[in-house]
Amino acid sequence: MDGEANHYCPNESNCPPQIKGKIEHFISRKAMDIESLGEGKVKLLFDKGYVQNIGDLYDLKYKKNDLINLETINVFEGDDDIEKIPIEKVLFAFSYGKVSLKEARRLVDSCNSISDLVGLLKFDLTSCNPNRYKSASFISLLNEDGSILSKISAINRFYLYLDEVIELFGIHNVTKEVSQQLAHRFKNVYSFSKADFFHINNEINNNIRDFIRDNGFDFFRKLNTFNVISFQQKTVDNIISGIEESKQKPFEKVLFGLGIRYVGATVASNLAKTFRTIDNLINARIEELTEADEIGIKIAESLTRYFGNAQNTSLIRKLGRSGLKFSYEQSNLNSTILEGKSIVVSGKFENFSRDELKQIVIENGGKNVSSVSMKTSFILAGENMGPEKYKKAQKFNIQIISIEDFVALINQ
DNA sequence: TCGTGGCGAGGAGCTCGAAT
DNA sequence: ATTCGAGCTCCTCGCCACGA
Incomplete structure (x- = not known):
């Protein structure tokens, strides 16, 4: 779109990054606040076909056993350095458990050049007591096939590219072309499981298949170029209970969570109060909105565009059947002491979260605003309030009050 | 058992642009 | 012209899982 920093993919319902983005928005703190789920886990669930839209989250409880022990090596998209692997990780991966990453790092840190490192690996450590230096047995392993060391020496960098590591890895069978193919293939998948890993290698070269089948996945896991994401019992329990608890979230949070363009937390709250139910909102004409x-007009058009799409309305029906709230529940005001006041909450508080304080503001008739202006009534400031907010408060002569003063005000 | 590392939570600031 | 929310990035810290 012209003049806009953000580009919206027109292929809204079939574009994977956009679908994942919508799910991430839905589970975010400001929306449904589903604990223990985040970007990495959403991507894994999406890539493995467990969650294709936000409605599928509410079916996960039926697939609980499938989720436990689900694991992936996660390649982050757009990471330019994904191919560069620090030499200590290469040594760690090649040691097959004989040397820790920490120990490999210590070895590398003690060297000023690759030739120092190769020298150290070739001679010094093999004479050490293996109990003091676990690396010793690893070093002798490297020495059994001098070509690993000589290749590292020839490369003369403290990092290797992925194809160079693969070339070292399958040292007897892998050609330069095959390692480049493999590196390219790994770079261009988002996440893959152990099964995917075998599949990729079977495709590329039968000669290295057996070797990689026995060691490959663990090797790449150790390389740590990829992040390992795994679902263990505790994580799965937390996710399922977080999803169940989200059914108690009020209509305005659900509405915000749908991710309709221009509908943020405040707009969603206004819409929920005004139209009361999702059906009223779906049926509202532009002029009513x-x-x-x-x-x-921009927000109204965005809403009619969203509700005009049958996929969106069927998703809303599915969420409704799952038990989410689609009608507004008036919260009882505790007082009207903050009526007409615009309040900024900034900083950290010992006994309250910021969200709790914002809720107290609403319950006492006040309005939460996120930035300081001349219209701001006062700032409720905790520890480390934003320095820019402080400057603006000084500039506009806005009163800054402490949590103690705020509590006293509410309890008047 | 303890150290390590990644993910998620919770906080901040900044820019752009919709509403008024 | 001004206000302020949306949408984004960045930072720190605690939790969880894993490996030595």
Whole structure:
């Protein structure tokens, strides 16, 4: 879109990054706040076909046993350095458990050049007491096939590219071309499991198949170029209970979670209060929408576009059947002491979270705002309030009050 | 058992642009 | 012209899983 920093993919319902982004938005703190799920786990669940849209999250409880022990090596998209592997990780991976990553790092740190390192690996450590230096047995392993050391020496860098590591890895059978093919293939998958790993290698070269089948996955795991994401019992329990608890979230949070363009937390809250139910909102015409507080033509058009898509309305029906709230529940005001006041909450508080304080503001008739302006009534400041907010408060002469003063004000 | 490392939670600031 | 929310990035710290 012209003049905009953000580009919206027109292929909304079939573009994987956009679908994953919508799921991430839905589970985020400001929306449904589903604990223990985040970017990495959402991507794994999506890539493995467990979650194709936000509605599928509510079916995960039926697949609990499939999720436990689900594991992937996760390649982050757009990471330019993904191919560069520090030499200590290469040594760690080649040691097949004989040397720790920490120990490999210590070895590398003690060297100023690759020839120092090769020298150290070739001579010094083999004479050490193996109990003091676990590396010793590893070094003798490297020495059995001098070509590993000589190749590292020839490369003369403290990092290797992925294809160079693969070339070292399958040292007797892998050609330069095959290692480049493999490196390219790994770079261009987002995540893969042990089964995917065998599949890739079977495709490429039968000669190295057996070797990789026995050692490959663990080797790449050790290389740590890829992040390992795994679902253990505790994680799965936390995710399932987080998803169940999200059914208690009020309508405005659900509405925000749908990820409709221009509908953030505040707009969602206004819409929920004004239209009361999802059906009223779906059926509202543009002119009815723009009559609502702070809703202009852009937001109204965005809403009608969203609700005009049958996939979106069927998703909403599915979420409704799962037990999510799609009608507004009026919260009882504790007082009207903050009526007409715009309040900024900033910093850390010992006994309250910021969200709790914002809820207290609403329950007492006040309005939460996120940035300081001349219209701000006061700032409720905890430890380490934003320095820019402080500057603006000084500039506009806005009162800054402590949590103690705020509590006293509410309890008047 | 303890150290390590990644993910997620919770906080911040900044820019852009919609609403008024 | 001004206000302030949306949408983004960045930072720190605690939790969890894994390996030595």
